[in-house]
Amino acid sequence: MLPVVITQFAATVICSAIAGWIAGLPGFYSALLGGLCCVVPNGLFALRLYIAAQLSKSVSPNVFFVGEFVKLGVTAAALWAVVHFYQDVNVLALVAAFIVVLKSYIILLFRH
Template identity: 35%
Template sequence: MDARTPNKSPFHRTPAFPVLMLQLIVTLAVALVLWGFQGWIAGYSGLLGGLVALIPNGYFAFRVYRYSGARSARAIVGEFYSGEAGKLILTAVLFIAVWLGVKPLEVAAVFGGYLAVLVVGASALLIVKGFPKH
């Protein structure tokens, strides 16, 4: 008998959704600010850096929130570990793809976009606390 219970709520109702949306907004804002002040190369470099953080975070959130309920505790823990491993691998692959596949590239802008999105993720508890429960 399978004790895992699939989460029946839509993904946009999970606590991760507002964090991911804020990370998307920060990614776009960083790209626009860099583009406005330092040019289009810095702009798309910042965008790519933000996406290198955002895409793996979305993957992780999707994996972790696939199941719900006390009967699914073991599945949730398993998804947490496999989601985190996948997130790290995906981050490395995306960084390598950006470094090897995008020329010209502003390295500082890539890291700036990446770090800006990480800061939003680090403040996730503050963001989720204000998220309305439905």
């Protein structure tokens, strides 16, 4: 899971740079926050699975499904918080970065 999180973080940085170049500082921050709304919950989910695997030497489906449910909730709450609290949000940059980061794991499929 760590390579996926690292790839998602790299995609966040790249999308933020492109959005900042196109839309200025609000675009940069919007893309950065949109990417982090995906990276942070995925990183916490990966950490939770890693800890569960280390403690019990196997991960039950319950740990996975509860973690996935919490991840989706944290993602939705983070997106809501960005749109609600960041006044200069560029919605296009936010959504574009979120989608690119969400699908960036595909890069790892073509690595081998």
